[in-house]
Amino acid sequence: MAYVAVKGGERAIDAAHTWLADARRGDRSVPELGTAQIEEQLGRAVDRVMAEGSLYDPGLAALAIKQAQGDLVEAAFLVRAFRTTLPRLGASQPVETARMAITRRISAIFKDLPGGQVLGPTYDYSHRLLDFALEGSEPPDAKQARPDAEPAPHVHAFLGGEGLLEPDEPQVADPPDLTRQPLRFPADRALRLQALARGDEGFLLGLGYSTQRGYGGTHPFAGEIRVGEVEVEIVPPELGFPVSIADLTLTECQMVNQFKGSKTVPPQFTRGYGLAFGHSERKAMAMALVDRALRAAELGEETGAPAQDVEFVLYHSDNVEATGFVEHLKLPHYVDFQSELEAVRRMRAAAASSLATAGSGEGWGEVGDSRKTEPAK
Amino acid sequence: MSATLLSARELSFAFGPIPALRGVSVDLWPGEVLAVVGESGSGKTTLLNVLLGRLRPDAGAVWYRDEAGHLADVHAMAEPELRRLHRSDWGFVQQDAKASLRMAVSAGGNIGERLMAQGARHYGNIRAAAAEWLERVEIDPARIDDLPRTFSGGMLQRLQIARVLVTHPRLVFMDEPTGGLDVSVQARLLDLIRKLVSRLGIAVVLVTHDLGVARLLAERLIVMQGGRVVEHGLTDQVLDDPQHPYTQLLVSSVLQ
Amino acid sequence: MNGYNFAYLDEQTKRMIRRALLKAVAIPGHQVPFGSREMPMPYGWGTGGIQITASVLGPADVLKVIDQGADDTTNAVSIRRFFARTAGVRTTTRTAEATVIQTRHRIPETKLREDQILVYQVPQPEPLWRLVPSRAETRRMHALAEYGVMHVRLYEDIARLGQVAISYDYPVMVNGRYLMSPSPIPAFDNPKMHRMAALQLFGAGREKRIYAVPPYTEVRSLDFDDHPFRPARAPQACILCGATDSYLDEVVTDDRGGRMFVCSDTDYCAGRRAAA
Numbered sequence: 001m002a003y004v005a006v007k008g009g010e011r012a013i014d015a016a017h018t019w020l021a022d023a024r025r026g027d028r029s030v031p032e033l034g035t036a037q038i039e040e041q042l043g044r045a046v047d048r049v050m051a052e053g054s055l056y057d058p059g060l061a062a063l064a065i066k067q068a069q070g071d072l073v074e075a076a077f078l079v080r081a082f083r084t085t086l087p088r089l090g091a092s093q094p095v096e097t098a099r100m101a102i103t104r105r106i107s108a109i110f111k112d113l114p115g116g117q118v119l120g121p122t123y124d125y126s127h128r129l130l131d132f133a134l135e136g137s138e139p140p141d142a143k144q145a146r147p148d149a150e151p152a153p154h155v156h157a158f159l160g161g162e163g164l165l166e167p168d169e170p171q172v173a174d175p176p177d178l179t180r181q182p183l184r185f186p187a188d189r190a191l192r193l194q195a196l197a198r199g200d201e202g203f204l205l206g207l208g209y210s211t212q213r214g215y216g217g218t219h220p221f222a223g224e225i226r227v228g229e230v231e232v233e234i235v236p237p238e239l240g241f242p243v244s245i246a247d248l249t250l251t252e253c254q255m256v257n258q259f260k261g262s263k264t265v266p267p268q269f270t271r272g273y274g275l276a277f278g279h280s281e282r283k284a285m286a287m288a289l290v291d292r293a294l295r296a297a298e299l300g301e302e303t304g305a306p307a308q309d310v311e312f313v314l315y316h317s318d319n320v321e322a323t324g325f326v327e328h329l330k331l332p333h334y335v336d337f338q339s340e341l342e343a344v345r346r347m348r349a350a351a352a353s354s355l356a357t358a359g360s361g362e363g364w365g366e367v368g369d370s371r372k373t374e375p376a377k
Numbered sequence: 378m379s380a381t382l383l384s385a386r387e388l389s390f391a392f393g394p395i396p397a398l399r400g401v402s403v404d405l406w407p408g409e410v411l412a413v414v415g416e417s418g419s420g421k422t423t424l425l426n427v428l429l430g431r432l433r434p435d436a437g438a439v440w441y442r443d444e445a446g447h448l449a450d451v452h453a454m455a456e457p458e459l460r461r462l463h464r465s466d467w468g469f470v471q472q473d474a475k476a477s478l479r480m481a482v483s484a485g486g487n488i489g490e491r492l493m494a495q496g497a498r499h500y501g502n503i504r505a506a507a508a509e510w511l512e513r514v515e516i517d518p519a520r521i522d523d524l525p526r527t528f529s530g531g532m533l534q535r536l537q538i539a540r541v542l543v544t545h546p547r548l549v550f551m552d553e554p555t556g557g558l559d560v561s562v563q564a565r566l567l568d569l570i571r572k573l574v575s576r577l578g579i580a581v582v583l584v585t586h587d588l589g590v591a592r593l594l595a596e597r598l599i600v601m602q603g604g605r606v607v608e609h610g611l612t613d614q615v616l617d618d619p620q621h622p623y624t625q626l627l628v629s630s631v632l633q
Numbered sequence: 634m635n636g637y638n639f640a641y642l643d644e645q646t647k648r649m650i651r652r653a654l655l656k657a658v659a660i661p662g663h664q665v666p667f668g669s670r671e672m673p674m675p676y677g678w679g680t681g682g683i684q685i686t687a688s689v690l691g692p693a694d695v696l697k698v699i700d701q702g703a704d705d706t707t708n709a710v711s712i713r714r715f716f717a718r719t720a721g722v723r724t725t726t727r728t729a730e731a732t733v734i735q736t737r738h739r740i741p742e743t744k745l746r747e748d749q750i751l752v753y754q755v756p757q758p759e760p761l762w763r764l765v766p767s768r769a770e771t772r773r774m775h776a777l778a779e780y781g782v783m784h785v786r787l788y789e790d791i792a793r794l795g796q797v798a799i800s801y802d803y804p805v806m807v808n809g810r811y812l813m814s815p816s817p818i819p820a821f822d823n824p825k826m827h828r829m830a831a832l833q834l835f836g837a838g839r840e841k842r843i844y845a846v847p848p849y850t851e852v853r854s855l856d857f858d859d860h861p862f863r864p865a866r867a868p869q870a871c872i873l874c875g876a877t878d879s880y881l882d883e884v885v886t887d888d889r890g891g892r893m894f895v896c897s898d899t900d901y902c903a904g905r906r907a908a909a
Contacts, residue, residue, distance in 0.1 A: 110883065110884065110885055111701070111703075111882045111883075111884055111895075112884045112885070113884070113885040114885060114886075114887060114888050119707065124707070125707045125708065125710070125711040126711075127673035127674065127711070127715060128672075128673040128674065128675070129673050153888050157888060158885050158888065158890075161890050162890070213757070213762065213766065214762045214763055214765075214766035215766055217762075217763050267794075302480075302481040457776070457777050460777055460779070461777075464779075479785070482785055482789060483789060483792055483793075485788070485792060486785045486788050486789050486792065489785070489788055490781050490782070490784075490785050491781070493781045493784035493785060493788065494779065494780075494781025494784075495781075498784075498857055498858050499857060499858045499859055500788065500791055500857035500858075500859050500860050501859050503788065503857075504788075504792070521792075522792050522793065
């Protein structure tokens with residue numbers, strides 16, 4: 001039968017989309033998932049999509065998660081694509097995390113401290129035993145009234161007072177913006193932090209973990225982790241004073257690390273910083289570990305571990321870029337592959353014929369011997 | 378083989394189809410410097426690795442005589458024994474000093490390491506020994522706490538030498554110890570090596586492509602080509618009156 | 634807790650862990666690999682210690698669990714509750730009453746006895762890990778007792794800072810043969826390990842290693858003859874019980890630099906106050 005060229009690409013794609021929508025909906029006898037349910041009851045997924053999508057909008061993130069069938073990287077991609085369409089109205093004032101209305105605030109470096117250790121809602125001390133009661137539906141407990149969240153001073157203020165901790169860096173007037181300009185090196189700390197804040201949680205988790213296992217270690221301690229709401233303020237030019245436009249939930253992590261110093265320079269603890277949208281401790285902590293590792297060169301430490309390689313970390317931490325390029329391998333590459341096929345066939349033919357002619361001789365000739373046996377062409 | 382320190386007999390080794398050593402035999406007596414010369418591809422580096430115990434020969438054996446006079450087959454030794462040998466009786470000065478030094482450890486720490494590995498536990502004494510050796514290799518002892526990354530190429534090589542010699546090994550292997558250094562730096566380094574080796578009575582196997590280095594440091598030499606020893610004898614005799622055509626070629630190619 | 638074996642682990646797993654423990658006790662300070670199981674607590678939160686405790690616990694045992702020296706820290710509470718539910722054993726906060734003590738980052742101030750077992754939670758069992766990240770290489774180094782590089786680390790500290798800068802997880806030589814990580818206890822606690830009457834067991838769940846120090850074993854902190862090891866503590870006295878020989882916690886009282894110091898070992902402190 002004569003070969004018939006493959007056609008109908010568009011029809012195939014339409015069919016794929018129809019099937020996708022069908023698969024996304026699943027069994028029609030099961031109630032459809034509402035975006036409000038995702039926003040309320042899968043809050044951690046929503047937080048992650050906001051962070052990696054670089055857009056704080058829980059409703060949109062919930063929608064993206066529904067549309068992506070729970071694939072969080074796909075959802076972050078949807079959010080980023082939407083973000084591209086939004087006009088940039090201006091920049092806010094730096095957010096004051098010291099004034100955060102605290103839901104959760106812990107420090108691993110002091111047993112107790114002003115503001116206290118506020119556990120908040122956390123999995124940390126739970127036992128990871130599947131709770132089969134959640135499979136069913138029980139009449140819910142009434143939503144609990146919580147005391148007003150109080151601000152608490154940052155822990156680093158206590159260490160800073162004695163000069164034990166390196167001070168905050170001076171504020172950058174015009175921070176770089178990765179969403180507007182391409183990544184360039186050398187990348188200063190503001191740029192690195194922005195990249196990490198958008199970076200894939202899993203990738204940063206692995207890198208952070210590696211620093212704890214000897215690949216560029218820095219003896220980290222969790223100086224403080226705080227979760228809660230902060231105000232976003234802008235200063236409209238017409239008014240000339242700050243106006244609050246939104247409340248965001250943020251997770252902030254300050255790591256206190258390896259001190260630097262000598263017999264003559266009094267040692268000081270150094271810092272790593274992590275910040276993420278929503279309640280995202282794993283991300284904020286991993287980010288703080290990697291932030292500190294990326295400062296190794298500037299702090300005069302030995303480098304060479306993957307987490308300390310600025311280009312390696314920043315280039316590969318964006319999961320939307322990464323998934324794009326990894327998954328692009330699914331696109332047709334048969335033209336390039338055809339040329340590879342031809343090249344391999346030619347080389348195999350040449351090797352086969354040279355083996356046939358080599359026979360019982362010295363083989364490859366003597367080392368340093370200028371008499372070489374030429375393969376028959 | 379009476380009274381030799383190191384003896385190799387009929388060593389053969391091939392990388393797949395490529396023969397790198399063919400029936401090579403070598404003897405080394407205590408306190409003497411033997412040069413192994415040849416161009417790249419001659420097999421001299423392979424010979425070095427077989428003598429060191431790093432590469433197992435396809436045929437032949439390497440024998441080492443310890444201080445008590447016991448002869449041991451280097452390739453029949455268990456790994457712990459060989460590693461102990463490398464840490465005590467033997468030393469290896471590599472062409473790239475950075476590969477042998479700990480770049481994040483101070484000069485003093487680098488020199489003191491072999492002492493500490495052998496059980497030295499007095500900080501003051503270790504430090505004093507390190508300072509003494511820095512002086513011997515003509516590095517300012519005030520640099521004892523400096524990191525090697527602040528050292529020049531020649532200084533790194535001298536630091537490596539101090540690190541290796543601090544435990545007074547009986548046998549030191551050297552692989553192109555002056556490779557990659559400026560000519561004036563080379564001359565100073567060679568002079569230092571010559572002085573130290575003769576003062577400490579160390580036996581040396583020196584691998585080099587540079588006939589000038591061989592002439593300056595070695596009493597005897599072997600010339601390798603294509604995995605074989607084509608000529609051997611007293612350095613001056615071989616270099617002044619080469620018999621084998623390849624040796625003649627080497628000697629005549631040296632820029633005067 | 635229905636459907637679970639005594640102390641959660643099944644008997645096969647306990648047997649596997651006990652074999653590892655026996656091997657560890659037979660070779661003091663040597664790290665024995667074991668098939669660590671996924672537990673209901675995360676890796677890094679004491680799964681190694683928990684697996685050891687689960688394997689040695691019997692119905693007649695009395696269990697104490699501390700973290701940073703205190704019984705009421707959240708992780709200690711969580712672990713103690715776990716064993717109360719899965720093993721039904723009696724629990725206590727009194728060190729003297731316990732037969733098994735699981736600890737994170739402290740050794741109790743109260744001297745331990747021959748009939749007691751101290752189970753340490755270990756994050757990183759390999760004492761050379763910061764100097765040599767490859768496990769394959771560190772295994773060789775332990776087998777050949779090649780510990781020069783650790784002494785180089787101490788030398789560097791003294792050369793650079795005038796003293797050894799390691800303040801916790803200070804490396805020790807056990808039985809004169811193996812270099813061991815005592816877990817992140819403060820260096821102050823190291824001397825307690827030397828010839829301790831109790832059995833000391835160490836569990837690292839994430840890294841999957843078990844090691845042990847049998848009773849009355851020599852444990853020496855690494856040092857130089859002319860820079861001997863000196864355990865350090867804050868110079869203050871405990872504000873609650875007045876102890877000057879116990880390890881102290883620093884508590885920040887206000888944001889103007891106010892501080893107070895209290896015993897980290899809450900049972901020790903309470904005992905002193907009761908006796909006073």
